[in-house]
Amino acid sequence: MEPVPSPVSAAHVTTLRGFNRYFTRRIGVLDDHYLGQDRPLGEARLLYEIGAGASLRELRTRLGLDAGYLSRMVRALEKQGLVRVTVHPGDSRLRLAEPTPAGRAELAEQNRRADDLAEGLLRGLTETQRRQLTEAVATTERLLRLAAITVRPVPATSADARACLAGYAAELDERFPEGYAATDLVPPERIAVFLVAYEEKRAVGCGVLCALDDETAEIRHLWVHPEARGLGLGRRLLAELEHTAAGRGHRTVRLDTHKVLKEAAAMYRTGGYTQIPAYDDNPHAGYWFEKPLGPAGKAPGTH
Amino acid sequence: MEPVPSPVSAAHVTTLRGFNRYFTRRIGVLDDHYLGQDRPLGEARLLYEIGAGASLRELRTRLGLDAGYLSRMVRALEKQGLVRVTVHPGDSRLRLAEPTPAGRAELAEQNRRADDLAEGLLRGLTETQRRQLTEAVATTERLLRLAAITVRPVPATSADARACLAGYAAELDERFPEGYAATDLVPPERIAVFLVAYEEKRAVGCGVLCALDDETAEIRHLWVHPEARGLGLGRRLLAELEHTAAGRGHRTVRLDTHKVLKEAAAMYRTGGYTQIPAYDDNPHAGYWFEKPLGPAGKAPGTH
DNA sequence: GCCGACCTTTGACTAAAGTCAAAGGTTATG
DNA sequence: CATAACCTTTGACTTTAGTCAAAGGTCGGC
Numbered sequence: 161m162e163p164v165p166s167p168v169s170a171a172h173v174t175t176l177r178g179f180n181r182y183f184t185r186r187i188g189v190l191d192d193h194y195l196g197q198d199r200p201l202g203e204a205r206l207l208y209e210i211g212a213g214a215s216l217r218e219l220r221t222r223l224g225l226d227a228g229y230l231s232r233m234v235r236a237l238e239k240q241g242l243v244r245v246t247v248h249p250g251d252s253r254l255r256l257a258e259p260t261p262a263g264r265a266e267l268a269e270q271n272r273r274a275d276d277l278a279e280g281l282l283r284g285l286t287e288t289q290r291r292q293l294t295e296a297v298a299t300t301e302r303l304l305r306l307a308a309i310t311v312r313p314v315p316a317t318s319a320d321a322r323a324c325l326a327g328y329a330a331e332l333d334e335r336f337p338e339g340y341a342a343t344d345l346v347p348p349e350r351i352a353v354f355l356v357a358y359e360e361k362r363a364v365g366c367g368v369l370c371a372l373d374d375e376t377a378e379i380r381h382l383w384v385h386p387e388a389r390g391l392g393l394g395r396r397l398l399a400e401l402e403h404t405a406a407g408r409g410h411r412t413v414r415l416d417t418h419k420v421l422k423e424a425a426a427m428y429r430t431g432g433y434t435q436i437p438a439y440d441d442n443p444h445a446g447y448w449f450e451k452p453l454g455p456a457g458k459a460p461g462t463h
Numbered sequence: 464m465e466p467v468p469s470p471v472s473a474a475h476v477t478t479l480r481g482f483n484r485y486f487t488r489r490i491g492v493l494d495d496h497y498l499g500q501d502r503p504l505g506e507a508r509l510l511y512e513i514g515a516g517a518s519l520r521e522l523r524t525r526l527g528l529d530a531g532y533l534s535r536m537v538r539a540l541e542k543q544g545l546v547r548v549t550v551h552p553g554d555s556r557l558r559l560a561e562p563t564p565a566g567r568a569e570l571a572e573q574n575r576r577a578d579d580l581a582e583g584l585l586r587g588l589t590e591t592q593r594r595q596l597t598e599a600v601a602t603t604e605r606l607l608r609l610a611a612i613t614v615r616p617v618p619a620t621s622a623d624a625r626a627c628l629a630g631y632a633a634e635l636d637e638r639f640p641e642g643y644a645a646t647d648l649v650p651p652e653r654i655a656v657f658l659v660a661y662e663e664k665r666a667v668g669c670g671v672l673c674a675l676d677d678e679t680a681e682i683r684h685l686w687v688h689p690e691a692r693g694l695g696l697g698r699r700l701l702a703e704l705e706h707t708a709a710g711r712g713h714r715t716v717r718l719d720t721h722k723v724l725k726e727a728a729a730m731y732r733t734g735g736y737t738q739i740p741a742y743d744d745n746p747h748a749g750y751w752f753e754k755p756l757g758p759a760g761k762a763p764g765t766h
Numbered sequence: 767g768c769c770g771a772c773c774t775t776t777g778a779c780t781a782a783a784g785t786c787a788a789a790g791g792t793t794a795t796g
Numbered sequence: 797c798a799t800a801a802c803c804t805t806t807g808a809c810t811t812t813a814g815t816c817a818a819a820g821g822t823c824g825g826c
Contacts (some may be wrong), residue, residue: 166590168582168586170799171597172585172593173582173585176585176600177580178576180490180494183490183604186607186611186663187483188486190493191484200781200782200783201782201783202783202784210797216803216804220803224788225783225784227805228806228807229784229785231804231806235805251802252791274480277483278479279471279476282610283610284612285609285610287469289606290471291602293606294474296602297478298478298601299595300482300542303592303596304490304584306592307587307592308489320678346790360489366698372779375487388604419516503812503813505814515769519774528814529775529813529816531816531817535775538775554773555823556823699812
């Protein structure tokens with residue numbers, strides 16, 4: 161997980177557990193209760209997840225339901241005139257569920273109720289307290305999400321690895337004035353380690369380690385899925401790559417980045433990297449960086 | 464709720480709602496799943512609530528269950544050898560449920576699992592992030608609890624009012640060197656308004672308003688249940704009392720406090736009160752305070 | 767010592783949630 | 797183009813969860 165895993169203190173565990181209990185028993189129950197109202201909770205949740213439309217396959221994995229059970233529930237919603245089920249154009253094995261106007265109306269009502277619940281809670285606080293709460297809640301969610309993400313090495317040719325690289329290439333192609341092609345990626349055989357970050361089975365980030373020589377490793381293709389940004393996942397991937405490099409005996413890591421990726425350059429600088437002259441002729445690179453690896457793979461002054 | 468209720472901004476509502484959703488779906492589900500494991504969730508929860516022992520009556524209100532349903536579930540746990548049910552000594556209408564050694568072992572296992580869950584989450588974070596998370600979580604819980612508390616006027620002779628005053632008197636009797644007797648309380652006929660704070664139907668604080676004359680009201684018996692301290696409920700009760708006084712046409716509020724209640728005195732000072740000479744001969748009073756009420760009942764510089 | 771208020775148990779149900787396996791259509795892959 | 801892998805539907809269940817009302821002790825107050 162973390163370069164130097166430290167023992168988790170009991171006080172932190174206690175606080176988090178107490179919060180879990182408080183929240184699931186009080187607020188969670190309220191939330192579900194308001195969401196459901198006249199409808200069995202399962203159906204209400206399903207309608208909510210269908211949202212603007214989704215395939216049954218997606219719903220099944222998102223909600224973790226039995227295929228038969230889901231099929232019947234969708235059928236029930238259809239009978240009530242809340243959703244319409246169609247065959248997926250392009251893959252007739254799949255079914256698509258979409259809300260009808262009546263379904264959309266019910267969703268809007270669900271939304272209104274959930275808003276009311278949140279608003280009712282906030283109304284009991286002063287404006288200052290509301291700001292505090294909003295901030296604390298955002299921090300909590302951000303860190304819990306980050307904590308729930310696991311990073312692990314996968315084969316460079318695995319589906320998740322390829323999906324990440326595709327997302328990476330597509331994004332760079334959009335952001336680089338000169339564009340970016342799949343052929344600009346490191347060929348799989350040069351990849352020593354391919355790390356993928358998973359949030360709930362979904363690949364939401366990656367990073368690649370290549371050996372330049374015994375002494376030096378290069379980090380490439382560090383990427384975080386747009387929906388997982390702002391959590392601090394980039395830093396975590398970077399740290400794990402450094403840790404991995406150190407574990408493989410390298411003493412130094414290098415990397416480069418494009419001129420337009422200002423955030424990336426900033427992250428490397430605060431992460432203990434110093435700018436160095438070009439060490440290769442990567443046509444997309446604008447800055448080259450280097451960082452010495454301590455024995456524990458931890459930079460001085462990080463975090 | 465609050466002296467000058469301000470409109471709740473949509474951004475706050477959105478953040479809180481997003482968090483509700485994230486938390487109940489991700490963490491809450493996990494929590495329940497780990498708690499239950501081989502056992503129906505209802506039974507697992509019940510065993511948890513029984514803890515070191517509880518009366519069925521208590522369990523029924525705490526879990527909000529139907530009496531018949533509860534009776535059967537307890538019976539089921541008894542059959543599995545996890546709890547023992549005995550008649551309450553002193554009131555044979557009540558039944559007490561206590562865990563057997565096997566039940567205690569299962570509870571310990573539940574605890575271990577919940578700890579593991581929390582620890583597993585925290586392990587993915589750096590120590591700094593753990594501290595941040597713990598702090599954010601504590602703030603969130605504190606403010607959500609405070610927000611969920613409702614304050615409302617009740618008859619001064621109601622059971623809740625009397626229970627609060629009993630708690631108040633018992634605490635002062637312990638803290639005041641000279642002691643405190645129930646006869647030192649304001650007689651009910653002098654009480655103009657009796658506010659009680661409720662957290663989930665439970666009275667967790669109170670405050671009393673007496674009219675000294677048309678111009679001036681006196682606040683007395685401001686008290687917060689020990690389990691509801693640290694939330695900011697004292698301030699909130701104070702603000703509501705001031706608001707009520709202003710609504711009844713008073714221009715000034717007064718109050719006194721004992722020398723040993725340093726926290727109380729500090730709260731009054733930061734709440735806009737200034738110390739004044741003794742305005743009565745209350746033998747327990749060490750400080751006397753006064754505060755002018757603006758038209759909206761809001762002090763300059765509060766919060 | 768009687769009455770009403772309480773607490774619990776039991777019987778009789780209902781609805782929701784979830785499981786399992788067989789079967790039928792569709793699509794990728796070799 | 798056959799076959800394995802998928803996705804969904806259907807039938808046949810089981811378990812949980814929850815409700816309602818009747819009934820039988822027990823306690824507090826008059």
